[in-house]
Amino acid sequence: MLGIIQLLSVLVLVASSFCVAADLRGSLNSLNITASFPGDATYASASSPFNLRFAFQPAAITYPKTVEEISEIVKIGGEEKYPVVARSGGHSYIANGLGGRDGAVVVDLSNFGDITIDSAKGSAVIQTGNRLGDIAAALGKAGRGLPHGSCPYVGIGGHAAFGGFGFASRMWGLTLDTITAVNVVLANGTVARATDHNHPDLFWALRGSASSFGIVTSIEVKTFPAPPTGTIFQYSWDGLNATTASQIIATLQRFVQVNDIPPHLGGEINLFRGPVLGTISISFAGGWYAPIENLNATINPLLRQLPPTSRTSFFTGTYLETAENLGGGSLDTSAPDGHDTFYAKSLMTPENSPMSDAAILAYTTYLANQGFTAEVGWFIQMELYGGRNSAINAVAPEATAFAHRRSIFSIQFYSSAPNNVPPYPPSGFAFLDGLVDSITSNGPKNWDYGAYPNYIDDKLVDWRRRYYGTHYFRLRSLKAKYDPMNIFDFPTSIDE
Template identity: 60%
Template structure:
């Protein structure tokens, strides 16, 4: 355990803290921890630009330093030394944060890059896996598939497991297996005071609650012990497509919403509605896509009652194979994250989680489609929207109680992601792109009851969401505030959407 030679109070008296500049960090770290051999990259170093490149190029933050520890003990040292020089500390797992919180969400943070934490250990007897946080989803899928196992999680192979698991983790198996946070059995974590511990339902259950849904506000996880699931022997990735007028699209969405609310859908059905620009102004392209984790003929019988209420699709496709094959399909054809570079984008995203007990009204759906069919056709940003099915009957997501994890929106029917990119996916992002997405989301909210308790999804984090505490955490937020005061009273783990001290 690290023992600092001087107190923070004495440093303040000497005026050192205010005087510390980024270029001094390497020297200062070495001075106060002999043998400190964690690799550091600082502004001006040749690797700094690449090591601090955000996924979303709308942001351009400059951390004070990037550290690359290889053990929990080294993570602890960096956290303590960060406190010594009065810098806030953030962890970076895969770097896919929508608003670059993994770079601090602002200038001047010390980033702990977790890329060296890439071990995956599978216990075939227990059906569990210990997954270090530097792994990407593509690596995890491949490793678990070799043991005939799987986990609920997203589809992009480059997403880092640390952040994904800390805030939710939705995939097409989530109605069957739950969110990624629901499969966590224990977490190896380093706290703000440098303590290294393992938390679970039995050991620090309050912290275990907080780390499953708002993890980065409370500590830096180094590994998760996960419950894994037998990989389904057969899986089909399906898609159907329609072209509608705005009114036709609203009627389609109303029929689908009614279907998923009233039908006891098998948990093996995972799906999303994909909304993209229509072929002419006034039209909307609607897709129904997802994963079916049972024999294909059962999908036809499951969707039959719905298809009887809507026009026949213009096109459809089915790709059937084993579970690994389905994951490769969803990843775009490859799970490899080592030999192919990750992509960047310049984008803005919003989200809206619709309460199952108060579904979207016909008025809201019509207003939504009117904006999409018209303003969406003329806007100068590229966009897509995805209405992911979280709820409906038999959903493992909704079976978890609201207060069981910090992820609170357990009564959601849909989680809708609204995603818009600049031309060519490069900066600058146009102001009109913000306006367009605001109009789209407001078309739903403003045509719903005044007390409509909708939520927002933390893995689609939004830097412009004003009431984010309520939308992300609902009734769990006051409890999270109390735990923040207990476990991180100095605000070491602070970024724009962290739980507030």
């Protein structure tokens, strides 16, 4: 008898879920809002994540054409108890743009692709369906620029929501630092414009944690006159032993701390698998946004402290041409983007507590050995945030919800499955977790390092502290104010 009761309970639950799904479809269809649902011919493609390690089933993927339609979608989600998430470019490392779990209503912003540029005022209004390639091309043609990453397909929505780093960031700041106003749909469906003077507390939260507070439809930004020339450079060292590799990283860290390096130098240290066991390869790459003849005067004092390079490369052109170069030769995003199957982690090193020499040596030793034998492919980017004259670090730590102003490096650890296709091997998790631990366990006691929300890690246990630091408590209070029913809910959203 008990089995029959349990079966009836299951049937009631299934019938109820079908009823709710039908209500959602009916509610959206009644407003003529385009949407894709499970079972539709378009659904498999529409719900495909960038990172194929995940496979979520949204309740619906909507394609609003107006801000008013977004407002209605948010209200329907709230009324029918669905979490609602925004998808700008769809490049969330853990598929938060699909809800980060089954059953979300996705607001796909691909119809929001307008860019309005006012060169005289040095401003632009950018809708959040734009990709970085679209923005760089449009601004570049108008003789303007904006600090942002180099991958053309990344959406501006998430990029600007949590930071936004590029080689121009030491000169101009993070993408979110350029924002003067945010146009957003709130949890109750209200359409708001947040600025320093209008909803200043919300404006603070939207610059560092926007996805938890609303659906951002456009950002208003200050732009910068594009430099007349720029150079993309790379200095490479191949097949280094762990000790030599650690000395290069430590030397560069000290160099940016003690030298008066100009803001128009941006860069990163890249690390790759070495040619034989016990080795790794390193490059120092970046952008120089000033006449090239002045580059040597800045870099040579560093190079004199390092081993001879294996090779160097330089590309000089207009600012727009340097963006195209960094984008792989084109900023065109009209063709479909690719996919990967990967795991990523991050680490932001405090300016007042840099990586110790012991931590750096443990890090390079791990890479030279476990990195060579790892089942996964991998690369590491140590992005230069700090150093003297950095516009990133010049912003007060409390000015925005971005928590890690006083950082030297933001390090991305990225590992892909063989051939970039599922499944991702379990050994890959152990490899990358051990790599990060080689640094943190050899750092100062109680080292207060951070992590970067745009390189989001689904296995980071203390993510609230690492992503948001002490800002988390203020964000949690604002979440209760602006989204008390937790409509904008995904695995790493702010808790009320």
